[in-house]
Amino acid sequence: MQNILLPILSVLLGYAFVLILKPTQNKNLKLLLAFSGAFLLSITVFNFLPEVYAQSNEYVGLFIMIGILMQIILEFFSKGAEHGHVHLDKSETNFPWLLFISLSIHSVLEGIPIHNHSSLLIGIIIHKLPVAIILATFFFASQLPKAKIVFFLVLFALMTPFGVLLSENFTFIQNYYYEISAIVIGIFLHISTTILFESNEDHKFNITKLITIIAAIAIAYFV
Numbered sequence: 001m002q003n004i005l006l007p008i009l010s011v012l013l014g015y016a017f018v019l020i021l022k023p024t025q026n027k028n029l030k031l032l033l034a035f036s037g038a039f040l041l042s043i044t045v046f047n048f049l050p051e052v053y054a055q056s057n058e059y060v061g062l063f064i065m066i067g068i069l070m071q072i073i074l075e076f077f078s079k080g081a082e083h084g085h086v087h088l089d090k091s092e093t094n095f096p097w098l099l100f101i102s103l104s105i106h107s108v109l110e111g112i113p114i115h116n117h118s119s120l121l122i123g124i125i126i127h128k129l130p131v132a133i134i135l136a137t138f139f140f141a142s143q144l145p146k147a148k149i150v151f152f153l154v155l156f157a158l159m160t161p162f163g164v165l166l167s168e169n170f171t172f173i174q175n176y177y178y179e180i181s182a183i184v185i186g187i188f189l190h191i192s193t194t195i196l197f198e199s200n201e202d203h204k205f206n207i208t209k210l211i212t213i214i215a216a217i218a219i220a221y222f223v
């Protein structure tokens, strides 16, 4: 049950944060993003990757690379919303279907391995929080009709839980569980390293960011 509720809660928390506090400070959001990227990468490398490698067949590596490629392709359409920025035109009034579909594919997939890897849930919750904040900030400032915004944000909150339900109820998904998990590993490797790379765009030494990243790695190691 918590596998379904907690991802929804983390997204709702992100929306509430934007609605109530109307954050204007970009710096703190960047730190939260850096934390989430380092944390998700650590959970993947410390737990998720070794578990899938140990239980699976020789094709794991291949599926991990497919996951990386898949996320690269998804980001042609989402413009990087999964790892922390939205590039749509704020005056756009048409529904951003490409963003919506690519983000949904990403979110459903990442829900599938949750119930077999306990620390993965925490990694996904922490990864979703800044993404929800970024999406909500963009949509509340956009010219899109309110009903469409609510539709988009609610569906986004439900996609990962939908992946959890799929993996629990469909034997097709269970039969390909390790292949899908390896694809999700690839997706996480891509988004988390991209977050870390982009959070350090100017390559200037930033002690706060460095401490944030080290803290995320340390916490992920001990959960």
Ligand SMILES: [Zn+2]
Pocket: 079, 080, 083, 085, 194, 198
């Ligand atoms: Zn990017």
Ligand SMILES: [Zn+2]
Pocket: 082, 106, 107, 110, 127
């Ligand atoms: Zn994600």
